[in-house]
Amino acid sequence: EAQVTQNPRYLITVTGKKLTVTCSQNMNHEYMSWYRQDPGLGLRQIYYSMNVEVTDKGDVPEGYKVSRKEKRNFPLILESPSPNQTSLYFCASSVTRPTGGLFHFGNGTRLTVT
Amino acid sequence: GENVEQHPSTLSVQEGDSAVIKCTYSDSASNYFPWYKQELGKGPQLIIDIRSNVGEKKDQRIAVTLNKTAKHFSLHITETQPEDSAVYFCAAAANAGGTSYGKLTFGQGTILTVHP
Numbered sequence: 001e002a003q004v005t006q007n008p009r010y011l012i013t014v015t016g017k018k019l020t021v022t023c024s025q026n027m028n029h030e031y032m033s034w035y036r037q038d039p040g041l042g043l044r045q046i047y048y049s050m051n052v053e054v055t056d057k058g059d060v061p062e063g064y065k066v067s068r069k070e071k072r073n074f075p076l077i078l079e080s081p082s083p084n085q086t087s088l089y090f091c092a093s094s095v096t097r098p099t100g101g102l103f104h105f106g107n108g109t110r111l112t113v114t
Numbered sequence: 115g116e117n118v119e120q121h122p123s124t125l126s127v128q129e130g131d132s133a134v135i136k137c138t139y140s141d142s143a144s145n146y147f148p149w150y151k152q153e154l155g156k157g158p159q160l161i162i163d164i165r166s167n168v169g170e171k172k173d174q175r176i177a178v179t180l181n182k183t184a185k186h187f188s189l190h191i192t193e194t195q196p197e198d199s200a201v202y203f204c205a206a207a208a209n210a211g212g213t214s215y216g217k218l219t220f221g222q223g224t225i226l227t228v229h230p
Contacts (some may be wrong), residue, residue: 004157004194032169033218035220040123040222042118042120042220042221042222042223043158044220045217045218045219048217058217059115059217059219065225074124090157090158096134097207098146098207098217098218099145099146099165099207099208102160103148103150103158104168104217105157105158105159106157107155107156107157108155108156108157
């Protein structure tokens with residue numbers, strides 16, 4: 001089954017404790033991206049990757065890191081999480097850049113930073 | 115960069131009525147406009163999209179219209195059903211050039227509730 005898998009689904013952590021949210025897709029997609037969803041703000045892009053070893057900042061990259069060492073994986077790293085990073089996070093992938101159509105989204109990771 | 119504004123933020127209709135959600139965008143380079151439906155506990159799913167060379171597109175009870183001159187596009191759902199209740203997002207992306215290249219920028223979302 002074609003899918004984007006995020007782990008974990010729920011995560012509660014404390015300020016400053018490094019964490020990684022994993023994202024994997026099994027569709028051989030070139031493009032992958034991370035979004036955060038906050039009430040009243042919609043989905044805002046954190047980072048995106050056009051292909052392996054190619055990453056770029058989205059609209060809200062501060063406090064986040066990503067890597068794309070393999071085509072299927074695109075982890076999101078929070079080196080020193082802060083309470084303002086409490087949010088619902090989505091990973092997405094598509095065959096090519098967004099205008100190619102059909103983003104596949106994961107089911108989300110709800111992160112709470114205390 | 116691109117800015118997408120979506121209205122209304124909440125919409126309540128009776129089953130069988132029509133629902134309309136509107137979005138405006140700022141980047142004239144944007145040429146791809148998808149709509150997503152998000153159900154509780156799930157990620158958004160594409161329901162329909164339109165490209166800038168087309169003014170209207172229909173898929174059964176769902177239609178999208180685009181006015182490039184005014185930089186706005188709308189989602190129309192006819193004969194609404196309770197299972198249409200969800201959060202709907204519009205988005206915009208640019209094929210080349212502009213500050214939107216490589217990005218899919220979303221609106222703020224509309225919570226649609228269809229009452230039986």
